[in-house]
Amino acid sequence: MxxxxxxxxxxxxxxxxxxxxxxxxxxxxxxxxxxxxxxxxxxxxxxxxxxxxxxxxxxxxxxxxxxxxxxxxxxxxxxxxxxxxxxxxxxxxxxxxxxxxxxxxxxxxxxxxxxxxxxxxxxxxxxxxxxxxxxxxxxxxxxxxxxxxxxxxxxxxxxxxxxxxxxxxxxxxxxxxxxxxxxxxxxxxxxxxxxxxxxxxxxxxxxxxxxxxxxxxxxxxxxxxxxxxKPLMCFTLLSIPSVAIGLGIGMRFLYFMAVGSGSGHIQSLILACTLIIVGFLTFMIGLVADVIAANRKILQDVQYHIKRMEYEMPVFDNKEKGKKEGVSEIYYFNAENDEKALIK
Known part of the structure; x- marks a missing residue:
């Protein structure tokens, strides 16, 4: 160990x-x-x-x-x-x-x-x-x-x-x-x-x-x-206030329509529709983000298996071996032999 x-x-x-x-x-x-x-x-x-x-x-x-x-x-x-x-x-x-x-x-x-x-x-x-x-x-x-x-x-x-x-x-x-x-x-x-x-x-x-x-x-x-x-839950929670307020304003407009004075509250209808659409779009963003999150999980699993294969390979013990594989800007010193080992 x-x-x-x-x-x-x-x-x-x-x-x-x-x-x-x-x-x-x-x-x-x-x-x-x-x-x-x-x-x-x-x-x-x-x-x-x-x-x-x-x-x-x-x-x-x-x-x-x-x-x-x-x-x-x-x-x-x-x-x-x-x-x-x-x-x-x-x-x-x-x-x-x-x-x-x-x-x-x-x-x-x-x-x-x-x-x-x-x-x-x-x-x-x-x-x-x-x-x-x-x-x-x-x-x-x-x-x-x-x-x-x-x-x-x-x-x-x-x-x-x-x-x-x-x-x-x-x-x-x-x-x-x-x-x-x-x-x-x-x-x-x-x-x-x-x-x-x-x-x-x-x-x-x-x-x-x-x-x-x-x-x-x-x-x-x-x-x-x-x-x-948790993108779907997050964006769903963000969409709820907008939809709820929009529905409330919409119900208010319907009430005035029922009593015969809806023509004077057309602004409420426009605001209600706008808020409901914003809430719906926010929820749709959550659906898309959830699909992206599922894809990220697949990529993480792929990355994990690649790492397992990579880390089973021996560490480069000198600079030239590192160059052959392609190197990053990160490099390592091995204090035991004082050689610089460049690692991909």
Missing amino acids: KLIIQIPCYNEAETLEVALNDLPKKLNGIDQIEYLIINDGSHDDTVEVARKWGVHHVVNFKQNKGLAKGFVAGLDGCLKYGADIIVNTDADNQYCGEDIAVLIKPILDGEADMVIGERPIDDTEHFSYVKKKLQHFGSWVVRKASNTNIPDAPSGFRAFSRDAAMRINVVNDYTYTLETIVQAGREKIAITSVPIRTNAELRPSRLFKSIWGYVKKSVLTILRAYMMY
Whole structure:
């Protein structure tokens, strides 16, 4: 059983070594542990710190692409390097490395394919009162949207089985935390959570720069994810108010017609017809979106099987082999032989 611990990094030279030192070197039920960082266009010595420490693999972006893309690239790298279990943690040492054993236990026991670490939010001193309440409210919204029971949805401390990692898709550019839970719930990926501990704050959060900015982006992420997986229900709910108001106004017009004064309320008829048509068109959009969602599921299944075939192939061990297959802008370092391995 091989575990790879991945850490997304953007200018983390000051805190990365502390986070790496806190990670476990041996775990029960795990035969091999490797470490991978995602260098998201850092301008400092993040990569040098990682290589000096002995990190096995580095996924390197030439420019900053955001946390979500870095997370997906990290999963891809871990799968290519043969990980059976993947743990994602932060470079600011927010999460306690010893709790990785607790985090992966449900996967080792065959109880789950995705595990979220639940932070003690109410006891976290560097979280403001407003932030704590927003964390709780946001997690409640995600639970309703995903039909799961995850108490700490924004937590980045999470573990994935190999199968779950191959099924995960992230389409937004902001963060992976909320969308992946909605996807797991709607795609019936076995997901659970376990209580974990946190360490003292080394630096302020870079994702939570503005409370209202974070709320706005999180709401849009949740809505977009929900519309992807439940489009018919979403657009049906959107169409109901328009149709209901239109029918109400239409009945009002019929009443005036019945009492002989309908000619003076022709505007009500026009408004009623307009609202009913808008509601009907909204519902039709939902039908089309539902067909597209069904097609997306088929494409995801195809992608999953392609990934299974791809990841059974050996990893390129030098640059020339990578060039023969066609390469992307993502490239990997293997710290053991210090060779750059370009991977398609």
